[in-house]
Amino acid sequence: MIKRRFVATLLLAVPLSFPVVAYAADGGAKTNDDDPSINALGTGVNQILKVLQVHPDSASDSCINALKEMHAAQDQLSKEEGHENNQDVEVARDVTASSMEDVTTICGTDARTLCRESAGQNPALAAACHALPHEDD
Template identity: 65%
Template sequence: MNKRLLLAAMLLAVSFAAPVTAHASDDGGAKTNDDDPGINAQGIAVNKILKVLQSDPDSASDSCINALKEMHTSQDQLAQQEAKNNNQDLGVARDVVASDMEDVATMCGADARRLCRSPDGEKGKLAQACDTLPDAGE
Protein backbone atom coordinates (compact mmCIF):
# COMPACT_ATOMS: atom_id res chain seq x y z
CA MET A 1 0.00 0.00 0.00
CA ASN A 2 1.23 3.48 -0.79
CA LYS A 3 2.78 5.20 2.25
CA ARG A 4 0.57 8.26 1.87
CA LEU A 5 -2.57 6.14 1.60
CA LEU A 6 -1.56 4.23 4.72
CA LEU A 7 -1.00 7.45 6.64
CA ALA A 8 -4.27 8.90 5.40
CA ALA A 9 -6.08 5.76 6.55
CA MET A 10 -4.45 5.94 9.99
CA LEU A 11 -5.22 9.62 10.36
CA LEU A 12 -8.78 9.19 9.15
CA ALA A 13 -9.32 6.37 11.63
CA VAL A 14 -8.38 8.73 14.44
CA SER A 15 -10.99 11.25 13.30
CA PHE A 16 -13.81 8.72 13.52
CA ALA A 17 -12.72 7.30 16.85
CA ALA A 18 -14.05 8.13 20.29
CA PRO A 19 -12.64 11.16 22.12
CA VAL A 20 -8.86 11.39 22.31
CA THR A 21 -8.68 9.97 25.82
CA ALA A 22 -10.31 6.72 24.71
CA HIS A 23 -8.00 5.90 21.81
CA ALA A 24 -6.40 2.50 21.61
CA SER A 25 -4.11 1.02 19.01
CA ASP A 26 -6.89 -0.61 17.01
CA ASP A 27 -8.44 2.72 15.94
CA GLY A 28 -5.35 4.13 14.24
CA GLY A 29 -4.30 6.35 17.12
CA ALA A 30 -1.87 5.95 19.94
CA LYS A 31 -2.67 3.74 22.91
CA THR A 32 -4.20 5.60 25.86
CA ASN A 33 -5.88 2.76 27.73
CA ASP A 34 -2.81 1.06 29.19
CA ASP A 35 -2.13 0.24 32.83
CA ASP A 36 0.90 2.54 32.57
CA PRO A 37 -0.17 6.19 33.02
CA GLY A 38 3.02 7.37 31.28
CA ILE A 39 2.05 5.57 28.09
CA ASN A 40 -1.46 7.00 28.33
CA ALA A 41 -0.12 10.55 28.66
CA GLN A 42 2.19 10.04 25.68
CA GLY A 43 -0.69 8.56 23.71
CA ILE A 44 -2.86 11.60 24.34
CA ALA A 45 -0.08 13.89 23.10
CA VAL A 46 0.49 11.74 19.99
CA ASN A 47 -3.24 11.70 19.21
CA LYS A 48 -3.34 15.51 19.38
CA ILE A 49 -0.50 15.63 16.88
CA LEU A 50 -2.30 13.17 14.59
CA LYS A 51 -5.46 15.27 14.79
CA VAL A 52 -3.52 18.19 13.30
CA LEU A 53 -2.06 16.02 10.54
CA GLN A 54 -5.53 14.75 9.59
CA SER A 55 -6.21 18.07 7.89
CA ASP A 56 -3.37 17.50 5.42
CA PRO A 57 -1.93 13.96 5.48
CA ASP A 58 0.52 14.87 2.71
CA SER A 59 2.27 17.20 5.15
CA ALA A 60 3.52 14.19 7.11
CA SER A 61 7.14 13.36 6.36
CA ASP A 62 8.45 9.91 5.58
CA SER A 63 10.10 9.85 9.01
CA CYS A 64 6.69 10.52 10.59
CA ILE A 65 5.07 7.75 8.58
CA ASN A 66 7.84 5.30 9.51
CA ALA A 67 7.59 6.28 13.18
CA LEU A 68 3.82 5.68 13.09
CA LYS A 69 4.33 2.24 11.57
CA GLU A 70 6.85 1.35 14.28
CA MET A 71 4.51 2.62 17.01
CA HIS A 72 1.62 0.53 15.70
CA THR A 73 3.83 -2.55 15.50
CA SER A 74 5.03 -2.11 19.08
CA GLN A 75 1.47 -1.44 20.30
CA ASP A 76 0.38 -4.72 18.70
CA GLN A 77 3.25 -6.52 20.41
CA LEU A 78 2.29 -4.95 23.75
CA ALA A 79 -1.31 -6.09 23.28
CA GLN A 80 -0.06 -9.63 22.64
CA GLN A 81 2.03 -9.56 25.81
CA GLU A 82 -0.90 -8.21 27.82
CA ALA A 83 -3.11 -11.00 26.47
CA LYS A 84 -0.54 -13.58 27.53
CA ASN A 85 -0.17 -11.99 30.97
CA ASN A 86 3.57 -12.38 30.47
CA ASN A 87 4.82 -9.96 33.12
CA GLN A 88 8.47 -10.57 32.33
CA ASP A 89 8.13 -9.28 28.75
CA LEU A 90 5.40 -6.75 29.52
CA GLY A 91 7.81 -4.17 30.93
CA VAL A 92 10.05 -4.42 27.89
CA ALA A 93 7.07 -4.12 25.54
CA ARG A 94 5.87 -1.01 27.40
CA ASP A 95 9.34 0.54 27.18
CA VAL A 96 9.39 -0.05 23.42
CA VAL A 97 5.92 1.50 23.01
CA ALA A 98 6.97 4.53 25.08
CA SER A 99 10.11 4.96 22.98
CA ASP A 100 8.16 4.64 19.73
CA MET A 101 5.61 7.19 20.95
CA GLU A 102 8.44 9.60 21.69
CA ASP A 103 9.69 9.12 18.13
CA VAL A 104 6.20 9.83 16.74
CA ALA A 105 5.88 12.92 18.93
CA THR A 106 9.23 14.17 17.65
CA MET A 107 8.88 13.32 13.96
CA CYS A 108 5.17 13.93 13.46
CA GLY A 109 5.11 16.78 15.97
CA ALA A 110 7.54 18.73 13.82
CA ASP A 111 5.30 18.18 10.79
CA ALA A 112 2.20 19.21 12.73
CA ARG A 113 3.86 22.37 14.08
CA ARG A 114 4.97 23.29 10.56
CA LEU A 115 1.39 22.85 9.36
CA CYS A 116 0.09 25.00 12.23
CA ARG A 117 2.49 27.79 11.23
CA SER A 118 1.12 27.77 7.67
CA PRO A 119 -1.65 30.16 6.61
CA ASP A 120 -4.14 27.28 6.85
CA GLY A 121 -3.15 26.77 10.50
CA GLU A 122 -5.31 29.69 11.51
CA LYS A 123 -8.53 28.39 9.95
CA GLY A 124 -11.41 26.41 11.42
CA LYS A 125 -10.87 22.92 12.78
CA LEU A 126 -7.16 23.00 12.04
CA ALA A 127 -6.77 26.08 14.23
CA GLN A 128 -8.66 24.31 17.02
CA ALA A 129 -6.42 21.25 16.69
CA CYS A 130 -3.31 23.45 16.62
CA ASP A 131 -4.42 25.08 19.87
CA THR A 132 -4.33 21.70 21.62
CA LEU A 133 -0.96 20.67 20.17
CA PRO A 134 1.52 19.75 22.92
CA ASP A 135 4.71 21.76 23.22
CA ALA A 136 7.78 20.23 21.59
CA GLY A 137 9.16 19.32 25.02
CA GLU A 138 6.10 17.37 26.18
Protein backbone atom coordinates in the same frame (compact mmCIF):
# COMPACT_ATOMS: atom_id res chain seq x y z
CA MET B 1 3.53 9.27 -4.85
CA ILE B 2 -0.11 8.20 -4.93
CA LYS B 3 0.68 5.20 -2.71
CA ARG B 4 2.40 7.48 -0.17
CA ARG B 5 -0.63 9.78 -0.07
CA PHE B 6 -2.98 6.83 0.35
CA VAL B 7 -0.92 5.40 3.21
CA ALA B 8 -0.68 8.82 4.86
CA THR B 9 -4.41 9.35 4.53
CA LEU B 10 -5.18 5.89 5.86
CA LEU B 11 -2.80 6.11 8.82
CA LEU B 12 -4.07 9.53 9.78
CA ALA B 13 -7.76 9.27 8.93
CA VAL B 14 -8.61 5.97 10.59
CA PRO B 15 -7.63 6.99 14.13
CA LEU B 16 -9.55 10.19 13.91
CA SER B 17 -12.68 9.05 12.16
CA PHE B 18 -13.85 8.17 15.66
CA PRO B 19 -13.45 10.18 18.83
CA VAL B 20 -10.15 9.43 20.48
CA VAL B 21 -10.86 6.26 22.37
CA ALA B 22 -8.81 4.39 24.86
CA TYR B 23 -7.30 1.70 22.72
CA ALA B 24 -4.91 1.56 19.81
CA ALA B 25 -7.16 -0.75 17.79
CA ASP B 26 -8.79 2.34 16.27
CA GLY B 27 -5.46 3.33 14.75
CA GLY B 28 -4.60 5.99 17.30
CA ALA B 29 -2.18 5.76 20.18
CA LYS B 30 -2.95 3.66 23.21
CA THR B 31 -4.36 5.60 26.18
CA ASN B 32 -5.68 2.85 28.47
CA ASP B 33 -2.53 1.13 29.64
CA ASP B 34 -1.75 0.25 33.25
CA ASP B 35 1.24 2.58 32.91
CA PRO B 36 0.17 6.25 33.15
CA SER B 37 3.24 7.39 31.18
CA ILE B 38 2.05 5.36 28.15
CA ASN B 39 -1.36 7.00 28.48
CA ALA B 40 0.15 10.50 28.62
CA LEU B 41 2.31 9.81 25.57
CA GLY B 42 -0.70 8.37 23.74
CA THR B 43 -2.76 11.47 24.43
CA GLY B 44 -0.01 13.66 22.96
CA VAL B 45 0.30 11.45 19.88
CA ASN B 46 -3.46 11.57 19.32
CA GLN B 47 -3.41 15.38 19.49
CA ILE B 48 -0.68 15.44 16.85
CA LEU B 49 -2.69 13.06 14.67
CA LYS B 50 -5.71 15.38 14.89
CA VAL B 51 -3.62 18.14 13.32
CA LEU B 52 -2.19 15.93 10.59
CA GLN B 53 -5.60 14.50 9.75
CA VAL B 54 -6.64 17.93 8.46
CA HIS B 55 -3.97 17.69 5.75
CA PRO B 56 -2.55 14.13 5.59
CA ASP B 57 -0.06 15.01 2.86
CA SER B 58 1.77 17.10 5.47
CA ALA B 59 2.96 13.91 7.15
CA SER B 60 6.51 13.11 6.08
CA ASP B 61 7.69 9.63 5.15
CA SER B 62 9.57 9.60 8.46
CA CYS B 63 6.32 10.30 10.30
CA ILE B 64 4.51 7.53 8.43
CA ASN B 65 7.30 5.09 9.28
CA ALA B 66 7.28 6.16 12.93
CA LEU B 67 3.51 5.58 13.06
CA LYS B 68 3.95 2.10 11.59
CA GLU B 69 6.60 1.29 14.20
CA MET B 70 4.38 2.64 16.99
CA HIS B 71 1.46 0.47 15.84
CA ALA B 72 3.73 -2.60 15.74
CA ALA B 73 5.00 -1.84 19.26
CA GLN B 74 1.45 -1.34 20.54
CA ASP B 75 0.39 -4.65 19.00
CA GLN B 76 3.30 -6.40 20.71
CA LEU B 77 2.45 -4.74 24.04
CA SER B 78 -1.15 -5.90 23.73
CA LYS B 79 0.04 -9.47 23.12
CA GLU B 80 2.41 -9.36 26.10
CA GLU B 81 -0.25 -7.93 28.40
CA GLY B 82 -2.51 -10.85 27.51
CA HIS B 83 -0.15 -13.36 29.11
CA GLU B 84 -0.26 -13.89 32.87
CA ASN B 85 2.97 -13.20 34.78
CA ASN B 86 4.76 -12.13 31.62
CA GLN B 87 8.11 -10.57 32.39
CA ASP B 88 8.35 -9.12 28.90
CA VAL B 89 5.53 -6.63 29.51
CA GLU B 90 7.91 -4.00 30.88
CA VAL B 91 10.21 -4.37 27.88
CA ALA B 92 7.21 -4.06 25.55
CA ARG B 93 6.09 -0.94 27.47
CA ASP B 94 9.56 0.59 27.10
CA VAL B 95 9.56 -0.11 23.35
CA THR B 96 6.04 1.32 23.02
CA ALA B 97 6.97 4.44 24.99
CA SER B 98 10.07 4.93 22.86
CA SER B 99 8.10 4.57 19.62
CA MET B 100 5.48 7.04 20.90
CA GLU B 101 8.25 9.51 21.73
CA ASP B 102 9.57 9.10 18.18
CA VAL B 103 6.09 9.82 16.76
CA THR B 104 5.77 12.84 19.04
CA THR B 105 9.11 14.20 17.83
CA ILE B 106 8.89 13.34 14.13
CA CYS B 107 5.18 13.80 13.47
CA GLY B 108 5.04 16.69 15.93
CA THR B 109 7.49 18.57 13.72
CA ASP B 110 5.24 17.97 10.71
CA ALA B 111 2.16 19.06 12.68
CA ARG B 112 3.83 22.24 13.96
CA THR B 113 4.98 23.13 10.45
CA LEU B 114 1.42 22.70 9.19
CA CYS B 115 0.15 24.86 12.05
CA ARG B 116 2.61 27.65 11.26
CA GLU B 117 1.77 27.60 7.58
CA SER B 118 -2.00 27.03 7.54
CA ALA B 119 -3.72 27.41 10.92
CA GLY B 120 -4.88 30.95 10.14
CA GLN B 121 -6.83 29.72 7.12
CA ASN B 122 -8.72 26.85 8.77
CA PRO B 123 -10.58 27.17 12.11
CA ALA B 124 -10.62 23.39 12.69
CA LEU B 125 -6.88 23.25 12.14
CA ALA B 126 -6.34 26.23 14.42
CA ALA B 127 -8.25 24.48 17.23
CA ALA B 128 -6.26 21.26 16.75
CA CYS B 129 -3.01 23.25 16.69
CA HIS B 130 -3.92 24.99 19.92
CA ALA B 131 -4.30 21.58 21.62
CA LEU B 132 -0.85 20.34 20.54
CA PRO B 133 1.49 19.37 23.36
CA HIS B 134 4.39 21.74 23.86
CA GLU B 135 7.68 20.58 22.41
CA ASP B 136 9.27 20.32 25.85
CA ASP B 137 6.43 18.17 27.31
